[in-house]
Amino acid sequence: MSALLTVDRLGVSFATPDGPLHAVDGISFSLERGAVLGLVGESGCGKSATASALCGLLPPGARTAGSARLSGQELTSLSEPGWRSIRGRRISMVFQDPMSSLNPLLSVGEHLVETLRTHQDLSRAAARTAAVEWLRRVGIPDPEARLASCPHELSGGMRQRVMIALALCPGPDLLVADEPTTALDVTIQAQILDLLASLRRELGMAMIFITHDLGVVERVADRIAVMYAGRIAEEGPAEMILAAPRHPYTRGLLDSVPGFRPRTGRLPSIPGTVPSPRDWPSGCRFHPRCPDADSTCRESAPDAPGSDGGAACFHPVGSP
Amino acid sequence: MNHALRRFESVLSANTPARVSFWVLVALYLAAIFAPWLAPYAGDDESRACSWAPPSTIHLRELDGSWHAPFVRAVSYSFDDDARRVWTEDSSCRFPIRFLVHGRLLGLDHPVVSPVVGRDAPTGRLYQQPGRPYEPAGRLYLLGADARGRDLFSRILYGSRVSLTIGVVGVAISTLIALVVGGIAGFAGGWVDGALMRLCEVVMLVPAFYLLMLLRAALPLDWDSRLVYFYIILILSFLGWAGLARILRGMIQSLRQSDFIAASRALGLSPWRNLWRHALPQTFGFLSVQATLSIPGYIVAESGLSLLGLGIQDPQTSWGNLLEESMSIAEIRLHPWSLLPGLFLFAAVLSWNLLGDALRDTFDPRSLS
Numbered sequence: 001m002s003a004l005l006t007v008d009r010l011g012v013s014f015a016t017p018d019g020p021l022h023a024v025d026g027i028s029f030s031l032e033r034g035a036v037l038g039l040v041g042e043s044g045c046g047k048s049a050t051a052s053a054l055c056g057l058l059p060p061g062a063r064t065a066g067s068a069r070l071s072g073q074e075l076t077s078l079s080e081p082g083w084r085s086i087r088g089r090r091i092s093m094v095f096q097d098p099m100s101s102l103n104p105l106l107s108v109g110e111h112l113v114e115t116l117r118t119h120q121d122l123s124r125a126a127a128r129t130a131a132v133e134w135l136r137r138v139g140i141p142d143p144e145a146r147l148a149s150c151p152h153e154l155s156g157g158m159r160q161r162v163m164i165a166l167a168l169c170p171g172p173d174l175l176v177a178d179e180p181t182t183a184l185d186v187t188i189q190a191q192i193l194d195l196l197a198s199l200r201r202e203l204g205m206a207m208i209f210i211t212h213d214l215g216v217v218e219r220v221a222d223r224i225a226v227m228y229a230g231r232i233a234e235e236g237p238a239e240m241i242l243a244a245p246r247h248p249y250t251r252g253l254l255d256s257v258p259g260f261r262p263r264t265g266r267l268p269s270i271p272g273t274v275p276s277p278r279d280w281p282s283g284c285r286f287h288p289r290c291p292d293a294d295s296t297c298r299e300s301a302p303d304a305p306g307s308d309g310g311a312a313c314f315h316p317v318g319s320p
Numbered sequence: 321m322n323h324a325l326r327r328f329e330s331v332l333s334a335n336t337p338a339r340v341s342f343w344v345l346v347a348l349y350l351a352a353i354f355a356p357w358l359a360p361y362a363g364d365d366e367s368r369a370c371s372w373a374p375p376s377t378i379h380l381r382e383l384d385g386s387w388h389a390p391f392v393r394a395v396s397y398s399f400d401d402d403a404r405r406v407w408t409e410d411s412s413c414r415f416p417i418r419f420l421v422h423g424r425l426l427g428l429d430h431p432v433v434s435p436v437v438g439r440d441a442p443t444g445r446l447y448q449q450p451g452r453p454y455e456p457a458g459r460l461y462l463l464g465a466d467a468r469g470r471d472l473f474s475r476i477l478y479g480s481r482v483s484l485t486i487g488v489v490g491v492a493i494s495t496l497i498a499l500v501v502g503g504i505a506g507f508a509g510g511w512v513d514g515a516l517m518r519l520c521e522v523v524m525l526v527p528a529f530y531l532l533m534l535l536r537a538a539l540p541l542d543w544d545s546r547l548v549y550f551y552i553i554l555i556l557s558f559l560g561w562a563g564l565a566r567i568l569r570g571m572i573q574s575l576r577q578s579d580f581i582a583a584s585r586a587l588g589l590s591p592w593r594n595l596w597r598h599a600l601p602q603t604f605g606f607l608s609v610q611a612t613l614s615i616p617g618y619i620v621a622e623s624g625l626s627l628l629g630l631g632i633q634d635p636q637t638s639w640g641n642l643l644e645e646s647m648s649i650a651e652i653r654l655h656p657w658s659l660l661p662g663l664f665l666f667a668a669v670l671s672w673n674l675l676g677d678a679l680r681d682t683f684d685p686r687s688l689s
Contacts, residue, residue, distance in 0.1 A: 057586055060509065084588055084590060092587065093587075095582070100578065100579040100580060101579045103598050103602075104580075114584075118590075170588060
């Protein structure tokens with residue numbers, strides 16, 4: 001099966017007065033048609049910059065390096081008009097905060113009708129019917145009545161359902177979900193995850209699911225890529241990564257989730273914070289926080305995971 | 321939008337000055353619309369015999385003590401030792417105030433006589449038509465008369481049509497320009513933004529009043545007043561948009577960073593659609609406040625121009641050129657009612673300001689409950 005999305009040494013840098021800031025520094029992965037990749041990492045490790053680069057939503061002044069190809073079409077060199085033929089109908093996106101992602105002045109129906117009519121040649125009435133159908137599919141009760149509701153009249157979970165309907169109605173091949181459940185409370189999180197998972201299966205769509213929550217990624221992802229400081233630390237099938245992490249960072253993340261692995265005593269945490277892109281550490285970027293680091297780690301950078309996964313580490317967990 | 325209307329209603333009901341202002345403005349604008357019907361006389365209907373006649377005294381009782389419907393008497397003047405007019409009522413006649421006569425709300429009964437006034441040589445009495453003896457003619461001056469005996473109340477009503485609309489139309493035009501320029505500059509960014517903002521700065525640098533005087537001096541003085549009216553609106557609004565455009569550009573720039581704009585970009589909407597449908601409507605609350613608060617400025621600017629004789633010219637009226645007659649203190653002492661157009665101006669400007677404050681409360685997020 002040919003890959004839907006092939007990302008090869010993708011870099012994202014932002015122009016600053018002190019020179020370029022490399023937020024994403026050469027990441028590679030590929031995504032099969034209909035598969036789900038969980039992109040995991042702490043805040044500031046480059047997850048959202050990756051998502052923005054894949055949707056062409058980087059702010060002006062940001063530059064990309066390397067390549068990202070969607071069914072063979074290069075994305076990094078697209079112009080703004082070129083992106084418009086991609087966004088929505090090929091790659092769509094769900095954002096983190098449903099509170100601010102809907103235009104407060106437009107009703108739910110107006111949002112949906114507008115998006116539907118942007119991508120399909122529909123009459124107003126036909127778009128309205130389709131909008132009701134989409135609201136029903138994302139599990140909004142009494143969809144006809146909800147069409148006239150404004151965003152402020154809906155709960156956070158309802159708004160995220162509307163956002164999902166908006167993102168899916170153009171029929172994209174790939175959905176980029178940037179922390180879609182982070183702003184919701186836990187019970188709603190589970191509902192939204194189940195909804196995303198079932199709709200994704202139904203539509204046969206691929207998804208990149210970005211989160212910092214390993215408990216969430218476990219529910220949806222086929223493969224997991226763990227990002228740290230602008231690079232991929234470890235990549236592989238979800239069950240392998242969760243059951244037997246090879247990279248000390250992945251292990252640290254898993255250990256710090258309560259109830260994920262059997263343990264006794266105090267909940268461990270990874271000391272320190274993600275370094276700023278302004279001064280990435282030399283060698284392996286995780287070495288200042290790594291319990292197993294030695295002089296090799298400080299001096300040279302480990303190889304990135306290959307196409308079949310693996311950990312970018314000189315001393316993977318479980319090795320002698 | 322319904323939500324905003326409901327909020328505006330509740331702000332008005334809590335804010336008495338704003339509520340009064342609202343109804344004052346409604347009354348003023350209705351009066352402007354129905355001016356030809358409400359005014360007892362046409363704007364240029366003059367009566368030289370009644371030059372500077374004071375407001376008419378409205379009587380209910382005849383000299384013999386009998387009661388009548390409200391009526392006025394004919395008045396005439398002579399001069400005292402200091403050459404001031406002394407007005408006397410002609411008690412031999414009675415002119416009842418009629419409603420719905422000559423197609424107007426109120427007026428006097430007698431036919432409007434073409435006013436040719438002279439003095440009959442043998443008798444030394446005034447006549448109205450050559451060869452005809454003088455007949456006393458009553459005139460209804462609710463707010464007094466001007467130098468040519470024209471009814472000030474009627475002229476204020478006709479003048480309000482200019483003074484009250486110039487602000488609204490002018491603000492509408494300048495807001496539209498500001499929306500287009502500010503919207504494009506804020507959304508496009510880059511050199512487009514730079515060029516448009518420099519243009520704004522150049523426009524803001526122009527001292528508006530002097531430019532207006534210069535332009536008026538350069539244009540023909542015998543222009544029709546309607547043409548002058550449009551020209552004043554155009555000039556005022558072409559000078560007024562720049563500041564607003566700069567603020568809008570800033571608002572659009574920050575809106576462009578907002579999540580829902582990014583979301584609709586990610587859903588494949590075109591930048592134009594994003595600008596018109598998603599970004600600009602977010603500024604309408606601010607715009608309506610801003611527009612309301614800048615209407616008084618336009619009203620005052622037009623009055624200033626007309627006062628200086630650069631705007632609307634006699635016989636057409638605006639509140640500004642009506643005030644032209646009360647520019648010297650001597651005139652004000654002799655006939656203080658010539659200041660009354662200023663009172664209307666004051667009421668309109670104050671009301672618009674208070675209403676603008678109420679609108680600001682409506683859209684102020686801190687006052688949202």
